[in-house]
Amino acid sequence: MRRSLLCRLGLLICAIVLLIWSLGPVYWALVTSLSAPTDLVSASPHFFPPHVTFEHYRQLLGATSSFQGSAVQSVWPQFSRALVNSLLTSFMATIVTVGLAAVGAYAFVRLKFPGRDVIFILVVASLAIPAYTVMIPLYRLMVLLKLIDTYFGVTMIYVSAFLPLSLWLMRSVYQSLPLSLEEAAWMDGAGRTYTLFRIILPLAAPGLIASAILTFLSAWGQFMIPLVFSPTLATKPLTVLIPEFVSRNYVDYGLMNAAGILAIIPPIIVVLFLNRYLVQGLMAGSGK
């Protein structure tokens, strides 16, 4: 009895340590984003903002804002543009990637065609290719096709980067579905395509959601690719815009943390409401 109490206390302490490790930095960013600039440079750190202010958020989201008494230009035009770019490229990359993976992985599992295994191994092996190995030829290709700084160009590069993981994941999902289901549908006269879209895909929905989440989060957090392929605000995402606040004027940590907090809202929503699928995806995506 005493030992189990001690055990539970130990577990509780471990859980608290783990919580502080995982959430502490996020909490600290939130505190920073809500603190007045003068409190940020005080002698000792405050674990709760002494004077809660939305100044930094106003600077990001408002038309004009005041900074330490004087009016400063708001960054809303750039911020809103980058937000739209991030959302658009991430959603488009997700839709295309999941669509290609849903159909392609089915072919890799159930259909026989020449070169099947070789193609699959090559595509999965490409997970180990660092983005910089393909960067220079890819850049020249994109210049040639006039796709630099276009939604289509950036989206397709994202698709080529995140498709292998989705394929790998969807393949393990299809493998776990019983073959007898398809055979039954086929006996009833249903064709392959009909069976896939009407019977298999609804059953594979959790896997589709998982790969959609993995793709969306990877695209949302991408930095290296848009750093090269999105030079202007035409397609520049938040991840490239936010670090630029360093060079503008001076390092405004309040502003950067506020922008960071806004940029992590979509991932937080995903983790809060769809964590089950995310964890399943991570488990299956890493080979079960």
Next chain:
Amino acid sequence: MTSEVVTSETASVNADTARTFNSDRWLGVAFVAPIVIVMGLLVFGPVLVTLWDSLHRIDPMRPGTPFIGVQNYRNLMSDANVLHAWLNTMAYVAFAVILETVGGLAAAILLNKISWGRRWLLAAVVLPWALPPVVNAIVWLWIYNPSYGLLNGILQSTGLIGSYHVWFNDRTTALLLVALVHVWRMLPLSAVILLAALQSIPAELYQAARLDGAGPFRSFSKITLPLISGGLAIALSQSTVFAFNLFDEAWILNGSSLDTRPVLVQVYMSAFQDLRFSYGMALSVLVMFASLLISLVYVLRVYRETRYD
């Protein structure tokens, strides 16, 4: 009468099989064609071009692109900056693999044991992985700030340090701090992989071990470790490959500083700052082969699976 019906059905099924087998081929090709086009055009084509170009001197500052064989690779071997970057990357890999595996295993064991609020604890553990690496790096940059950072503040108020440190002045500390941000982001992946492995161990094994008089350490080393070895191998190869490809954290936290520059930042510097395209490409080829070699665990697994089904 009955047997006749059965045979005719079997015959029609056989005819169907033959028909679908042939149409299967074309359907398979049609389903996979877009993937082949996208991957071929945007990944495999560029990789081949990189391999070929790395054997030439491609330099926007100098005329012509002569074939120079493995000269780029030979120059890489004696480039002090490149060697320095490889050492930094090795240090990142060592820090990351050790911390992610030990920390991930501890987190996985805790998550496996805990009964209340497990869903929420798991969500909290996974969160850092889901956030954009750039935002993580910025948050930690502020924590590491030499004048007003949280790290200095906490260490000073607990009396561990006398005065504020400029953390990035010391190379080892700087490497560790950059690695720590990477570990913060990647530990969830190791934890989740190992949690899946732990959950596949039947509870009866532990009960049997307890009846046989085995203590918690003995059952950990005799039951848990051997049974999660598959998961451990995957977690290890994953954390190695990701630490190998570390870029964002080093770039945001310390820019191109030689002290913390990993190989991928070195590739970026060679190719895009010094404008020695083919030289940077040669280095990126080496990084690719190193990554491939490490993920061989992974690739071999895929190969085995595709062979036996």
